[in-house]
Amino acid sequence: SQQGEEDPQALSIQEGENATMNCSYKTSINNLQWYRQNSGRGLVHLILIRSNEREKHSGRLRVTLDTSKKSSSLLITASRAADTASYFCATGSAVLMSGSRLTFGEGTQLTVNP
Amino acid sequence: DAGVIQSPRHEVTEMGQEVTLRCKPISGHNSLFWYRQTMMRGLELLIYFNNNVPIDDSGMPEDRFSAKMPNASFSTLKIQPSEPRDSAVYFCASGGRDTDVGYTFGSGTRLTVV
Numbered sequence: 423s424q425q426g427e428e429d430p431q432a433l434s435i436q437e438g439e440n441a442t443m444n445c446s447y448k449t450s451i452n453n454l455q456w457y458r459q460n461s462g463r464g465l466v467h468l469i470l471i472r473s474n475e476r477e478k479h480s481g482r483l484r485v486t487l488d489t490s491k492k493s494s495s496l497l498i499t500a501s502r503a504a505d506t507a508s509y510f511c512a513t514g515s516a517v518l519m520s521g522s523r524l525t526f527g528e529g530t531q532l533t534v535n536p
Numbered sequence: 537d538a539g540v541i542q543s544p545r546h547e548v549t550e551m552g553q554e555v556t557l558r559c560k561p562i563s564g565h566n567s568l569f570w571y572r573q574t575m576m577r578g579l580e581l582l583i584y585f586n587n588n589v590p591i592d593d594s595g596m597p598e599d600r601f602s603a604k605m606p607n608a609s610f611s612t613l614k615i616q617p618s619e620p621r622d623s624a625v626y627f628c629a630s631g632g633r634d635t636d637v638g639y640t641f642g643s644g645t646r647l648t649v650v
Contacts, residue, residue, distance in 0.1 A: 455638050464540075464627055465579075467638030510579065523592060524569065524629075524639060526579040 427527055428511060434533040441498040443530040445511030446491075453514040454487055455524065456496050460507045468496075468509075503536045540642035542628050548648045554616040557645045560609055561630030569629040569639065570603055570613050579627075585611065618649045 429444045445454070453472045457465040471478045471487045471494070478485045484497040498505055508529040515523055541560040549555055561568050569584040583593040585605045593603070600619070605611040615622055625646050631639040 457638070457641075464641035464643045465629075467640070470638050523581065523584060525581065526571075528578045 428509070428530045430530060431528070432531045432533070434535065435501055437501060437503055437534055437536050439501055439534075441501050441505070441532055441534070443496045443509050443511075443532070445494045445496070445527055447494075447511075447513045447527075448492065449513075449515065451489075451513040451515050454485075454494050455512045455514060456483075456485060456494075457510045457512060457526075458507045459510065459529070465510065470514075498532075501532075501534045503534050505534050506532060508532070540628055540630050540640050542626075542642035542645050544645060545643065546646045546648075548650065549618055551619055551649055552617040553649075554614065555618045555622075555647060555649075557613040557626050557628075557647070559611045559613070559628030559642060561611070561628070562632075562640055563609065565630035565632045565640075566608070567631040567639070568605060568611050569631075570611070571627040571629065572624045573627060573644070574624045582613070582626075615647075618647075620649045623648050 427446050435441055451473055453470055455470045456468045458468055459465045469480045469483055469485050471485050473489055482499045487494045508531050510526050510529045512524045512526045540562055543558045567586050570582040572580045572582055580595055582595045583603045584591055588605045588608055601615055603613045625644045627641050627644045629639040629641045
């Protein structure tokens, strides 16, 4: 079953605008990760935020995490056509201290129009 | 590093045939995951290994599915007998002991069962 739910399912913006995607989850986590998937390709890890962190930046990416609301957001600033892809949030929950199981949401399809 | 290597990239087989998907994780990574992606169900975790030991196979849909990891550099996912509803893209991912950097996905195997 899917842990995370992304919102919106699809987002279309113009180049240069900011894109915000949201993710909600249901159970306790020890980290939340965002991945990107281009059509027909594998997933690429973008950024990870731990459960004790509230905000994290990486280049044009900004991630926030609110564990009280069980939600996260991914902001892409100054978007480019090359940012067009599907974006997934994934929650990590350590199991028996033997690695972290990742459960993915359904993704947001972002289209950046040139 | 060549990343996570999956083979074959594409597989078309007839219903009832045995299918074997292969994965070579990144050297030094100790966790390996098999995911299945379809339009209807999104990304589903099938099974994951830690230090070559299966930790959670609750996502394996049926007894027709089996996975092995005989050593740290190789894993297989086998479907026997295959059915049309098994058609999907199967991804392998690996992760190191530092789970904070996320996981690395292979390019996937697109399986079509006719």
